[in-house]
Amino acid sequence: MATAYLSHHDCLLHDTADGHPECARRITVIEDRFIATGLSDILRHFDAPSATESQLLRVHTREYLDGVESIAPQTGYVRVDPDTVISPGSLQAARRAAGALVAATDLVINGEMESAFCGVRPPGHHAESKRGMGFCLYNNIAVGAAHALEAHGLGKIAIVDFDVHHGNGTEDIFKDENRVLFCSTFQHPFYPFTALLEPADNRVNVPLQAGAGSDEFRAAVTEQWLPALQRFQPEMIFVSAGFDAHRDDDMSHVSLTDADFQWVTEQIVAVAADSASGRIVSALEGGYELNSLARCVETHVRVLMGVH
Numbered sequence: 001m002a003t004a005y006l007s008h009h010d011c012l013l014h015d016t017a018d019g020h021p022e023c024a025r026r027i028t029v030i031e032d033r034f035i036a037t038g039l040s041d042i043l044r045h046f047d048a049p050s051a052t053e054s055q056l057l058r059v060h061t062r063e064y065l066d067g068v069e070s071i072a073p074q075t076g077y078v079r080v081d082p083d084t085v086i087s088p089g090s091l092q093a094a095r096r097a098a099g100a101l102v103a104a105t106d107l108v109i110n111g112e113m114e115s116a117f118c119g120v121r122p123p124g125h126h127a128e129s130k131r132g133m134g135f136c137l138y139n140n141i142a143v144g145a146a147h148a149l150e151a152h153g154l155g156k157i158a159i160v161d162f163d164v165h166h167g168n169g170t171e172d173i174f175k176d177e178n179r180v181l182f183c184s185t186f187q188h189p190f191y192p193f194t195a196l197l198e199p200a201d202n203r204v205n206v207p208l209q210a211g212a213g214s215d216e217f218r219a220a221v222t223e224q225w226l227p228a229l230q231r232f233q234p235e236m237i238f239v240s241a242g243f244d245a246h247r248d249d250d251m252s253h254v255s256l257t258d259a260d261f262q263w264v265t266e267q268i269v270a271v272a273a274d275s276a277s278g279r280i281v282s283a284l285e286g287g288y289e290l291n292s293l294a295r296c297v298e299t300h301v302r303v304l305m306g307v308h
């Protein structure tokens with residue numbers, strides 16, 4: 001199965017200052033792992049374009065976009081919240097990260113590629129329509145999904161999010177959009193500490209308690225995500241692929257293994273094969289322990305390619 005890898009060296013320009021877990025090494029360890037394992041030779045590589053303002057405006061307000069532009073520094077750092085840094089290269093990186101999702105969506109819907117993985121930063125799923133937060137500036141996955149809806153006219157899109165933090169931004173952007181089903185698992189109560197919305201036809205929130213592991217995660221996916229996805233019959237699936245629920249990652253108190261990330265990817269691939277002609281666009285969200293991150297992204301991409 002032809003799988004694209006999209007990134008851009010501009011994504012390394014987002015400087016979060018010394019000691020910040022969301023660092024440029026996250027991308028380079030993934031790409032080094034692809035090279036060392038031979039995966040790089042069988043992926044199709046694409047440079048991510050910059051998202052245009054009109055593509056960003058599908059999910060963010062004009063006030064937010066202008067506000068971020070106006071505070072971006074020429075030197076040094078500014079913060080949109082205690083964890084979320086803007087350096088001189090950050091918006092260039094963020095536009096490439098969102099643009100990767102647009103280009104990946106085009107490649108997959110046009111049939112050039114069956115699936116795509118975007119190895120980009122900053123991540124996106126905490127960014128709401130009116131505010132950036134939690135390491136995220138633009139909501140990359142939402143920009144991709146909105147492009148599939150508005151530019152390609154798709155009528156049913158699923159976004160699945162297995163990052164250990166709730167994708168409050170993605171939920172905020174699509175909470176009243178019945179063409180998008182949002183399925184997520186996340187530690188709760190935990191960052192971002194936003195109130196959980198009531199269950200609805202277009203969202204499946206499955207909170208996991210601190211201390212949860214493989215059994216609880218697999219039960220959540222099997223009992224709650226998969227029936228909803230099978231009912232919805234998405235035409236395309238977007239994946240907010242965060243690997244910070246790994247037991248080696250001290251960002252959370254959920255303990256998943258490499259095998260769990262392989263398994264959940266297999267479930268997503270099976271749903272996509274059933275209703276979506278295999279169409280999957282996945283994007284990196286969290287994952288901060290560099291060894292498990294590199295291994296699990298490799299496995300995730302291998303499953304997308306069907307070469308594991």
Ligand SMILES: [Zn+2]
Nearest residue numbers: 163165244286
């Ligand atoms: Zn996370």
